[in-house]
Amino acid sequence: MQPIIRVSNLSKTYAGGFQALKNVDLEIHKGEIFGLLGPNGAGKTTLINIVCGIVTITSGTVTVAGYDIVADYRETRSRIGLVPQELPTETFETPFNVCRLSRGLFGKPEDPEYIEKVLRSLSLWDRKDEKIMLLSGGMKRRVLISKALAHEPDILFLDEPTAGVDVELRQDMWNVVQSLRESGVTVILTTHYIEEAEQLADRVGVINNGEIILVQEKTRLMQELGKKELVLQLSESLASVPAQLAEYKLELNDSGMELTYHYDTKQERTGITALLAALHDAGIKFNDLSTSQTSLEEIFVGLVNKGT
Amino acid sequence: MNFYAIKAIYRTEMARMMRTIVQSIVAPVLSTTLYFVIFGAAIGSQIKEIDGVAYGAFIVPGLIMLAIMTESISNSSFAIYFPKFTGTIFELLSAPVSFVEVVLGYVGAAASKSIVIGLIILGTASFFIDLEIAHPVIMLLFLVLISVSFSLFGFILGIWADGWEKLTIVPVLVIMPLTFLGGTFYSISMLPPAWQTVSLFNPVVYLISGFRWAFYENADVAIGLSLGMVLGFLFLCLFAVHWIFKTGYKLRS
Ligand SMILES: Nc1ncnc2c1ncn2[C@@H]1O[C@H](COP(=O)(O)OP(=O)(O)O)[C@@H](O)[C@H]1O
Ligand SMILES: [Mg+2]
Numbered sequence: 001m002q003p004i005i006r007v008s009n010l011s012k013t014y015a016g017g018f019q020a021l022k023n024v025d026l027e028i029h030k031g032e033i034f035g036l037l038g039p040n041g042a043g044k045t046t047l048i049n050i051v052c053g054i055v056t057i058t059s060g061t062v063t064v065a066g067y068d069i070v071a072d073y074r075e076t077r078s079r080i081g082l083v084p085q086e087l088p089t090e091t092f093e094t095p096f097n098v099c100r101l102s103r104g105l106f107g108k109p110e111d112p113e114y115i116e117k118v119l120r121s122l123s124l125w126d127r128k129d130e131k132i133m134l135l136s137g138g139m140k141r142r143v144l145i146s147k148a149l150a151h152e153p154d155i156l157f158l159d160e161p162t163a164g165v166d167v168e169l170r171q172d173m174w175n176v177v178q179s180l181r182e183s184g185v186t187v188i189l190t191t192h193y194i195e196e197a198e199q200l201a202d203r204v205g206v207i208n209n210g211e212i213i214l215v216q217e218k219t220r221l222m223q224e225l226g227k228k229e230l231v232l233q234l235s236e237s238l239a240s241v242p243a244q245l246a247e248y249k250l251e252l253n254d255s256g257m258e259l260t261y262h263y264d265t266k267q268e269r270t271g272i273t274a275l276l277a278a279l280h281d282a283g284i285k286f287n288d289l290s291t292s293q294t295s296l297e298e299i300f301v302g303l304v305n306k307g308t
Numbered sequence: 309m310n311f312y313a314i315k316a317i318y319r320t321e322m323a324r325m326m327r328t329i330v331q332s333i334v335a336p337v338l339s340t341t342l343y344f345v346i347f348g349a350a351i352g353s354q355i356k357e358i359d360g361v362a363y364g365a366f367i368v369p370g371l372i373m374l375a376i377m378t379e380s381i382s383n384s385s386f387a388i389y390f391p392k393f394t395g396t397i398f399e400l401l402s403a404p405v406s407f408v409e410v411v412l413g414y415v416g417a418a419a420s421k422s423i424v425i426g427l428i429i430l431g432t433a434s435f436f437i438d439l440e441i442a443h444p445v446i447m448l449l450f451l452v453l454i455s456v457s458f459s460l461f462g463f464i465l466g467i468w469a470d471g472w473e474k475l476t477i478v479p480v481l482v483i484m485p486l487t488f489l490g491g492t493f494y495s496i497s498m499l500p501p502a503w504q505t506v507s508l509f510n511p512v513v514y515l516i517s518g519f520r521w522a523f524y525e526n527a528d529v530a531i532g533l534s535l536g537m538v539l540g541f542l543f544l545c546l547f548a549v550h551w552i553f554k555t556g557y558k559l560r561s
Contacts, residue, residue, distance in 0.1 A: 014561060052402040056560050074310070074404040082402055088395025092327070097320065104316020105403040147399070 003027035010060035035197030038207035044190035081153030091133035106151035317413025370492025380458035384418035385466035407553030422455035447522035460545035496528040
C-alpha cells in the first residue's frame with residue numbers, strides 16, 4: 001500500500017544557517033497513529049511544519065496521498081489538520097467563529113452541525129460564543145484542536161499535544177484521537193513524553209539532532225530492544241552465585257537475598273525454564289519472583305545517548 | 309480556486325469591522341466631516357472659490373480621498389499584522405490557498421469598508437455643502453480603485469512591519485502630509501511655478517486631481533494621467549503581494 005505521507009531525503013537549513021533536519025526519510029501509513037519521539041530541539045516541529053506548508057523545504061521531497069506538497073499544495077493541505085505546539089488564538093473571536101473560518105479556509109462548504117459535533121466532543125459547545133481570550137489555556141487548546149478538525153482532515157498532526165495539559169483534557173483528547181482513528185484518520189503526534197507514544201502509537205519514530213534514528217512498530221520495538229528481567233527473592237541469603245550457574249550471568253544484590261536474571265524477549269528461548277531447573281539442582285530456594293520490562297522511555301534514552 | 313476560503317476570510321473580516329463599528333466607521337466619518345466643516349468655514353470665508361467651485365465643495369474630494377487612503381491602509385495592515393503578531397497566521401500558511409484567495413478575502417474586505425466609508429462621508433457632506441458630481445461612474449471608479457490599491461498597499465505594509473510603530477508611521481508620516489500637500493486644500497496652479505513642479509512628484513496629487521475632476525471637471529493634471537497613476541500603483545502592489553507569497557518573504561521560515 002502506498003504510504004499516506006512519504007518524506008524523502010528531506011533537509012532543512014534555517015536562514016541563520018542552522019541545519020534542523022538532515023536527509024530525513026519517513027513513511028507514514030494510512031490510518032495509523034504514529035508517534036514522533038525526540039528531545040527538545042530534535043526537529044519534530046520543523047518536520048511537521050514542512051509537511052503542513054508553514055516552513056519551506058531546503059532539499060528533498062514530501063508527498064501526501066501521492067501529491068507533492070509544493071507543486072500540489074492545495075491537494076495536500078486540504079487533507080491535513082494541524083494542532084500547533086504553541087497556543088496562538090484569535091483573541092477577540094469566538095470558538096464557533098474560528099472553526100467556521102478554519103473550515104472555509106480549508107475549502108469546505110459551511111456545515112454548522114459538523115462544527116457543533118466537534119465542539120461538543122471537546123466540551124466547548126457551552127462556550128462557543130465566548131471570546132477566546134477569556135478562556136483558560138486548556139480551553140484554548142481545545143479550540144485549537146476543534147479548528148484543526150473543522151475541515152474533516154484525513155491526517156491530523158498533534159505537535160506536543162499534552163505539554164502542560166490537565167488530566168481531563170488529556171482524556172478528552174485521547175478519546176477524540178481514538179474515534180478519529182476508528183474513522184480512518186491518520187494521526188501523527190510528536191512528544192517527548194514517552195508514555196504518550198507508548199499508550200497510543202502504533203508505530204514510533206525516534207528523531208534526534210535532525211536525524212531519524214529509528215522507526216519501528218511499537219510492540220516490536222519494545223520486544224527487540226526491550227530487555228526483560230526476572231528477579232528472584234531468595235529464602236536464604238547467598239554469599240556468591242554458585243559456579244554451576246555462571247552461564248546465566250546472574251546478579252546477586254548486596255544483601256545476597258535477590259538474584260536478577262536478564263533475558264531477551266526476541267530470543268526463542270528465554271532460558272527461564274532451564275534456569276529454574278538449575279536453581280533447583282543447586283538447592284537454591286526462593287519465595288517470590290517477578291519480571292519487568294524496559295519501558296519505551298529507557299529504550300529512548302538509551303538510543304539518544306548512543307546517538308550523541 | 310478556493311472560493312470557500314475567500315468567503316470565510318471576507319466574512320470574518322467584515323464581522324470584525326462591524327464589531328468595532330464606532331472605531332472603524334463612525335470615527336473616520338466624524339473626523340472627516342469636522343475637517344470640511346471647519347476648514348470650509350475658516351478658509352472658505354477668505355477664499356470664496358477655486359476655479360469656479362465654492363471652497364467648501366472644492367475640498368470635499370481631497371478629504372474623502374484622505375479618509376479612504378488612511379482607512380484602507382490601517383485596516384488591511386492591521387488585518388494581516390495581527391495574526392502575524394498572535395501567531396494565528398500559521399493557519400493561513402497551512403491552508404490550501406494562494407495569494408489570490410488571501411488578497412481577495414483580506415483586501416476585498418478592507419476595500420469594501422473604505423468604499424462604504426467614502427460613500428457615507430459623501431452623503432454626510434451633501435447635507436452641508438452643495439455637491440455636484442459631473443461623472444458619477446468615474447467618481448465611483450476612482451473610489452474603488454483607490455480603496456483597492458491602498459488596501460493592497462496596507463496589506464504589504466502589514467506583512468513587512470515587525471512592530472506596531474511601523475504600522476502607524478506610514479499613514480501618519482507619509483499619507484497625511486502627501487495628501488495635505490497634494491492639493492486637498494488648494495489647486496496646484498495656485499502655487500509658484502517651482503512648487504508646481506515639485507508637487508508633480510507627489511503621487512497623491514494625481515489621485516486627488518482625478519477624483520476631483522469626476523466631481524467638478526477641473527483638474528491639475530489630465531484625467532487619463534490620473535487614471536494611469538492609480539492603475540500603475542495597483543499593479544505595483546499586486547506584483548509585490550504575488551512576490552511575497554511566492555517567496556514566503558517575512559511569512560515562511
Ligand atoms: N525559525 C527558526 N530559525 C532558526 N532556527 C530554528 C527555527 N525554528 C527552529 N529552529 C531550530 O531548529 C531546531 C529544531 O527545532 P524544532 O523543530 O522546533 O524542534 P522540536 O520540535 O523537536 O523541539 C532547534 O535547534 C531550533 O532552535
Ligand atoms: Mg517542537
